[in-house]
Amino acid sequence: xxxxxxxxxxxxxxxxxxxxxxxxxxxxxxxxxxxxxxxxxxxxxxxxxxxxxxxxxxxxxxxxxxxxxxxxxxxxxxxxxxxxxxxxxxxxxxxxxxxxxxxxxxxxxxxxxxxxxxxxxxxxxxxxxxxxxxxxxxxxxxxxxxxxxxxxxxxxxxxxxxxxxxxxxxxxxxxxxxxxxxxxxxxxxxxxxxxxxxxxxxxxxxxxxxxxxxxxxxxxxxxxxxxxxxxxxxxxxxxxxxxxxxxxxxxxxxxxxxxxxxxxxxxxxxxxxxxxxxxxxxxxxxxxxxxxxxxxxxxxxxxxxxxxxxxxxxxxxxxxxxxxxxxxxxxxxxxxxxxxxxxxxxxxxxxxxxxxxxxxxxxxxxxxxxxxxxxxxxxxxxxxxxxxxxxxxxxxxxxxxxxxxxxxxxxxxxxxxxxxxxxxxxxxxxxxxxxxxxxxxxxxxxxxxxxxxxxxxxxxxxxxxxxxxxxxxxxxxxxxxxxxxxxxxxxxxxxxxxxxxxxxxxxxxxxxxxxxxxxxxxxxxxxxxxxxxxxxxxxxxxxxxxxxxxxxxxxxxxxxxxxxxxxxxxxxxxxxxxxxxxxxxxxxxxxxxxxxxxxxxxxxxxxxxx
DNA sequence: CACCCGGAAGTTAC
DNA sequence: CGTAACTTCCGGGT
Numbered sequence: 277x278x279x280x281x282x283x284x285x286x287x288x289x290x291x292x293x294x295x296x297x298x299x300x301x302x303x304x305x306x307x308x309x310x311x312x313x314x315x316x317x318x319x320x321x322x323x324x325x326x327x328x329x330x331x332x333x334x335x336x337x338x339x340x341x342x343x344x345x346x347x348x349x350x351x352x353x354x355x356x357x358x359x360x361x362x363x364x365x366x367x368x369x370x371x372x373x374x375x376x377x378x379x380x381x382x383x384x385x386x387x388x389x390x391x392x393x394x395x396x397x398x399x400x401x402x403x404x405x406x407x408x409x410x411x412x413x414x415x416x417x418x419x420x421x422x423x424x425x426x427x428x429x430x431x432x433x434x435x436x437x438x439x440x441x442x443x444x445x446x447x448x449x450x451x452x453x454x455x456x457x458x459x460x461x462x463x464x465x466x467x468x469x470x471x472x473x474x475x476x477x478x479x480x481x482x483x484x485x486x487x488x489x490x491x492x493x494x495x496x497x498x499x500x501x502x503x504x505x506x507x508x509x510x511x512x513x514x515x516x517x518x519x520x521x522x523x524x525x526x527x528x529x530x531x532x533x534x535x536x537x538x539x540x541x542x543x544x545x546x547x548x549x550x551x552x553x554x555x556x557x558x559x560x561x562x563x564x565x566x567x568x569x570x571x572x573x574x575x576x577x578x579x580x581x582x583x584x585x586x587x588x589x590x591x592x593x594x595x596x597x598x599x600x601x602x603x604x605x606x607x608x609x610x611x612x613x614x615x616x617x618x619x620x621x622x623x624x625x626x627x628x629x630x631x632x633x634x635x636x637x638x639x640x641x642x643x644x645x646x647x648x649x650x651x652x653x654x655x656x657x658x659x660x661x662x663x664x665x666x667x668x669x670x671x672x673x674x675x676x677x678x679x680x681x682x683x684x685x686x687x688x689x690x691x692x693x694x695x696x697x698x699x700x701x702x703x704x705x706x707x708x709x710x711x712x713x714x715x716x717x718x719x720x721x722x723x724x725x726x727x728x729x730x731x732x733x734x735x736x737x738x739x740x741x742x743x744x745x746x747x748x749x750x751x752x753x754x755x756x757x758x759x760x761x762x763x764x765x766x767x768x769x770x771x772x773x774x775x776x777x778x779x780x781x782x783x784x785x786x787x788x789x790x791x792x793x794x795x796x797x798x799x800x801x802x803x804x805x806x807x808x809x810x811x812x813x814x815x816x817x818x819x820x821x822x823x824x825x826x827x828x829x830x831x832x833x834x835x836x837x838x839x840x841x842x843x844x845x846x847x848x849x850x851x852x853x854x855x856x857x858x859x860x861x862x863x864x865x866x867x868x869x870x871x872x873x874x875x876x877x878x879x880x881x882x883x884x885x886x
Numbered sequence: 887c888a889c890c891c892g893g894a895a896g897t898t899a900c
Numbered sequence: 901c902g903t904a905a906c907t908t909c910c911g912g913g914t
Contacts, residue, residue: 540899540900540905540906541905541906542905542906574888574889585898585906585907587906587907589907589908590907591908592888592889593889593890593908593909594906594907594908594909595907596889596890596891597891597892597906597907597908597909598905598906598907600890600891600892601892601905601906603891603892610890610891615888615889615890616889
């Protein structure tokens with residue numbers, strides 16, 4: 277009967293709990309109220325094994341099933357402080373399973389769950405699956421990401437995947453919570469597992485009777501064909517699965533009509549977990565009022581997120597990278613000085629979403645010069661950045677004016693970064709930067725396209741009719757797109773100090789000229805400042821002198837003159853003709869020249885600022 | 887060592 | 901097919 281739904285994706289070898297058996301002992305295949313005292317003990321033992329929790333002293337719950345069912349949650353907590361919640365929930369599921377035998381689950385497909393209520397549920401809210409700590413494990417560690425059923429999944433609100441795992445909070449109750457989580461991750465059928473969820477939900481209405489059928493047990497090699505799902509025990513399964521669905525659905529379906537795509541976003545996922553104290557061992561509010569939350573178990577959270585996204589190799593390192601992308605979108609920021617502590621920058625319910633995910637509120641203002649840049653988000657420790665400067669911008673040079681005009685007219689489009697040519701082997705950004713700088717002199721045109729998004733380089737494809745695009749993917753883009761914006765960078769004839777090169781370098785190196793430091797203040801390049809930026813380069817790091825027309829007076833400007841740099845290098849070192857590799861390589865001296873100009877100005881600004 | 891940062895490039899779902 | 905939102909990897913920092 278309580279055969280558990282197969283599906284362990286992650287199962288470390290050193291599981292401390294029973295990972296082989298997920299079936300409730302046969303003697304417990306009756307309503308808990310009918311359990312004898314001995315059977316209650318059997319159940320407790322089963323729970324401790326199944327949920328990877330420490331053994332429950334029999335004297336803590338020394339009663340028969342009838343008395344057991346009368347225990348309130350608080351009673352459980354009192355008797356078993358560590359895992360009372362878990363046991364209570366598990367018992368409730370057993371109890372409610374019996375009840376729900378008479379109640380088809382078909383209605384669960386809607387956003388509002390009709391799952392039997394758990395005592396600690398808010399009446400008007402769907403039951404959160406996360407409150408159902410039924411954890412099951414199976415011996416099979418096979419990952420079946422390729423087995424995703426292709427049948428329609430109309431009721432599935434979360435990411436499609438076939439299997440997922442989850443850990444009850446109690447499983448991280450050990451000394452090393454992280455390791456505990458990793459080593460005891462078990463499978464909750466249906467949790468975060470929409471694929472099977474749907475199937476089971478669909479089969480539930482026609483297969484209620486299978487609950488008590490021992491033949492319903494499926495082992496770990498469960499076939500994934502929908503037809504086989506019919507033979508699964510469905511009631512509890514469906515309840516839980518639906519509960520899971522509910523948990524990851526938006527609280528307000530009216531504002532999130534697309535319930536079929538919910539909880540695909542990391543911030544949403546985290547927020548959902550935060551809503552449930554059951555997961556406080558993974559992540560909890562540090563200050564709900566201030567929307568500050570703390571990740572208590574980074575590894576566990578990452579595992580869970582990985583399950584949600586069907587990424588079995590998810591780590592906190594990666595998850596945190598995704599979180600860092602939120603900085604610039606003003607969705608989440610790091611709380612400076614507090615490890616594993618972040619803050620929602622706005623009420624999650626107010627976070628606007630793009631077609632597929634969160635975006636800055638004023639997305640149309642983001643692209644190239646908005647205040648929403650990475651430097652602004654370089655840490656909560658940073659005081660609010662000064663972007664209120666209302667200095668009257670100097671007149672623009674014709675070239676810049678043209679560019680500016682183009683930029684203004686293309687804010688809604690995605691900016692395209694110049695080139696991916698001669699990508700250096702390493703990931704050293706300074707080398708990369710330098711190689712780009714070198715490359716640009718070979719071309720007459722550079723195209724940019726404006727837009728927003730995560731601003732990663734992959735979203736900035738090179739588009740220019742006269743540009744050689746070595747990357748395959750870029751070639752494809754080139755064929756299908758036309759650059760909405762052309763920035764003429766006459767680098768061939770005037771590679772060193774033309775205004776356009778300045779722009780290019782700025783955009784190149786920094787993705788965009790986003791902020792600068794001046795008068796002990798960190799200025800964000802907002803609308804009022806961008807003209808000033810372009811024309812005057814008033815930042816100390818982008819000062820006018822650094823683009824002086826007379827390179828002889830500014831030796832540091834060698835960085836902007838690849839040709840000259842190379843010539844100098846050759847004459848100095850005696851090298852005849854530098855190879856491509858050498859062109860891409862940046863020496864320490866060169867790095868020292870170019871970094872302060874193109875990269876480290878951020879650090880300058882921040883350090884002076886702080 | 888664990889966490890943090892952000893660039894760069896690849897992946898995936900829509 | 902294009903893009904948002906990651907994921908993956910990395911070098912470097914605290």
